Amino acid sequence: MITVEGLSKSYTGTSFAVEAVSFRVNKGEVVGFLGPNGAGKSTTLRVVAGFLGPTRGRVNLAGHDLESEPVRARSTVGYMPESVPLYPEMRVREYLRFRAELKGVRRAERSAHVDEAMERARVDDVAEQLIGHLSKGYRQRVGLADALVARPPILILDEPTAGLDPNQIREVRALVRELGREHAVLFSTHILSEVEATCDRALVISKGRLVAEGRIDELRERRRSRGLRIAVDSGPRAAEVLARIETLTKVEPIAPGIFVATWREGALDLEHATEEVARTLITAGVGLRELSPVKASLEQVFAELTEGSA
Amino acid sequence: MRGFWPVFKRELFSLFVTPTAWILIVVFLVIQGFHFYGLVVHFAENAELSVDEGPVQAFFGESILFYLPLVLLCPGMTMRLFAEERRLGTIESLLTAPVTTAAVVLGKFAASLVTYAVMWLPTVLYIVILRHAGEIDWHVVGTSYLGVLLVGAGYLAIGTLMSTMTQSQLVAIVLSVLVILGMFMLGIGEFIFDPGALHDFCAYVSVWGQMGELAKGIVDLRRLVLDVTLVAVPLFVAVRAVDAWRWG
Numbered sequence: 154m155i156t157v158e159g160l161s162k163s164y165t166g167t168s169f170a171v172e173a174v175s176f177r178v179n180k181g182e183v184v185g186f187l188g189p190n191g192a193g194k195s196t197t198l199r200v201v202a203g204f205l206g207p208t209r210g211r212v213n214l215a216g217h218d219l220e221s222e223p224v225r226a227r228s229t230v231g232y233m234p235e236s237v238p239l240y241p242e243m244r245v246r247e248y249l250r251f252r253a254e255l256k257g258v259r260r261a262e263r264s265a266h267v268d269e270a271m272e273r274a275r276v277d278d279v280a281e282q283l284i285g286h287l288s289k290g291y292r293q294r295v296g297l298a299d300a301l302v303a304r305p306p307i308l309i310l311d312e313p314t315a316g317l318d319p320n321q322i323r324e325v326r327a328l329v330r331e332l333g334r335e336h337a338v339l340f341s342t343h344i345l346s347e348v349e350a351t352c353d354r355a356l357v358i359s360k361g362r363l364v365a366e367g368r369i370d371e372l373r374e375r376r377r378s379r380g381l382r383i384a385v386d387s388g389p390r391a392a393e394v395l396a397r398i399e400t401l402t403k404v405e406p407i408a409p410g411i412f413v414a415t416w417r418e419g420a421l422d423l424e425h426a427t428e429e430v431a432r433t434l435i436t437a438g439v440g441l442r443e444l445s446p447v448k449a450s451l452e453q454v455f456a457e458l459t460e461g462s463a
Numbered sequence: 464m465r466g467f468w469p470v471f472k473r474e475l476f477s478l479f480v481t482p483t484a485w486i487l488i489v490v491f492l493v494i495q496g497f498h499f500y501g502l503v504v505h506f507a508e509n510a511e512l513s514v515d516e517g518p519v520q521a522f523f524g525e526s527i528l529f530y531l532p533l534v535l536l537c538p539g540m541t542m543r544l545f546a547e548e549r550r551l552g553t554i555e556s557l558l559t560a561p562v563t564t565a566a567v568v569l570g571k572f573a574a575s576l577v578t579y580a581v582m583w584l585p586t587v588l589y590i591v592i593l594r595h596a597g598e599i600d601w602h603v604v605g606t607s608y609l610g611v612l613l614v615g616a617g618y619l620a621i622g623t624l625m626s627t628m629t630q631s632q633l634v635a636i637v638l639s640v641l642v643i644l645g646m647f648m649l650g651i652g653e654f655i656f657d658p659g660a661l662h663d664f665c666a667y668v669s670v671w672g673q674m675g676e677l678a679k680g681i682v683d684l685r686r687l688v689l690d691v692t693l694v695a696v697p698l699f700v701a702v703r704a705v706d707a708w709r710w711g
Binding site (some may be wrong): 202203204205206224225227228232234237238239240241242243247251252253255256259299339374 | 465466468469470472473476477481482529551552553554555557558559560561562563709710
């Protein structure tokens with residue numbers, strides 16, 4: 154659905170805001186575009202949505218090249234810009250009707266499209282209100298309704314949950330997941346848990362370059378148990394015993410009677426390995442007080458990925 | 464031309480739903496009301512003047528009260544067209560919709576032109592009033608309004624272009640007024656320079672001269688070509704200017 158090849162964008166001509174970014178988003182897939190603020194997320198999305206021209210590279214949207222068939226290509230996309238710009242002097246329904254017409258929805262179908270979009274984005278209760286009087290949360294969802302109104306096969310949402318309260322965030326995430334079943338959805342965020350909660354796949358961008366790409370389960374895999382935290386009653390004996398266990402490597406005391414050990418590469422059977430460690434320690438007569446897995450948080454994984462590119 | 468109609472309609476809507484258009488129209492009509500009143504009284508008191516000229520000729524183009532509102536009000540109508548969209552950021556959703564830049568520029572320009580025409584519409588009443596007092600040459604009235612429309616279209620096109628150059632409505636209106644005033648003053652060159660190329664050029668581009676001819680019923684094709692150019696060139700540059708942001 155979305156194919157981006159070697160995309161670079163420079164505002165100044167010398168330094169690049171986005172450099173050599175390539176990725177695909179398929180139909181029925183929600184892809185999270187993840188990166189710290191200023192990494193080039195919005196710039197990339199603006200180029201893909203057709204607002205900015207790429208300095209280099211190609212963008213193909215639902216089979217239409219953005220450069221050679223810009224109008225066709227743009228008609229396949231529902232785009233919600235980061236700041237959710239709206240006309241304050243218009244009413245919600247008026248605005249959505251205008252957007253539907255602008256996006257080429259036929260007159261006979263316009264009301265149905267607008268009603269459906271308002272219902273899905275849950276703005277039907279403010280349909281007759283002036284946009285200028287709406288709260289941030291409602292404005293955000295009017296922007297979402299705008300993206301949906303022409304029923305495009307591709308949705309590009311720039312930080313759709315920014316500025317929402319926790320309940321609204323949950324709703325929007327649920328909606329994005331639901332939309333992902335029939336659309337190709339690309340949405341950006343700097344919140345990792347959001348990607349974990351909504352996406353099938355994530356692209357991680359840092360300093361304008363893609364630094365990681367993978368399925369969410371793969372990303373989770375990276376934060377799987379990496380080792381053990383072991384608390385015992387007698388330090389020196391335990392150190393001896395732990396050093397002999399084959400599945401463990403790098404046993405380090407971090408406090409009196411507390412060790413952190415890392416699993417040896419290739420030690421796959423972790424469940425049993427943990428039991429093995431417990432049994433060995435107890436058999437050796439070491440008083441075992443605590444045994445817990447050491448996990449990298451997704452935030453750490455994220456930090457490792459983005460720092461690695463520095 | 465995909466997107467022309469919705470952009471045109473929305474622009475008209477927002478001109479009339481916000482006070483902008485109403486204020487401009489009221490100011491304009493108050494000025495023109497006094498202008499017309501003054502002319503009628505003037506001609507009534509000096510009956511011998513109206514042998515080869517009447518209030519219609521004088522109204523369209525012989526007094527500064529005709530030009531001053533045009534120079535100031537046209538930029539007022541166009542200043543928000545693009546500057547406001549850029550300030551609000553709505554230009555981003557507008558240009559990512561499946562529309563062509565030319566359609567957006569033309570839609571906005573057409574909306575300002577219609578507002579301008581609506582602004583002039585009540586002045587037809589003056590002609591109706593004059594009819595009660597004497598003969599009206601409808602040919603002259605027609606060419607006069609043609610001139611009003613052509614000159615206005617040129618000024619609005621310049622205003623549209625200036626609005627694409629900035630995010631500030633104030634900068635847009637100041638730039639437009641300066642450019643329009645500059646062009647207006649070029650026409651005065653006709654009375655300053657000695658006969659020659661410069662003199663002829665100034666006479667050719669003179670709005671004053673053009674309105675004077677049209678108000679007498681004279682339609683000069685060269686003037687029409689100039690007018691159409693003055694509409695087409697700024698609009699073309701405006702389209703390029705909008706497209707240029709994408710690559711900025």
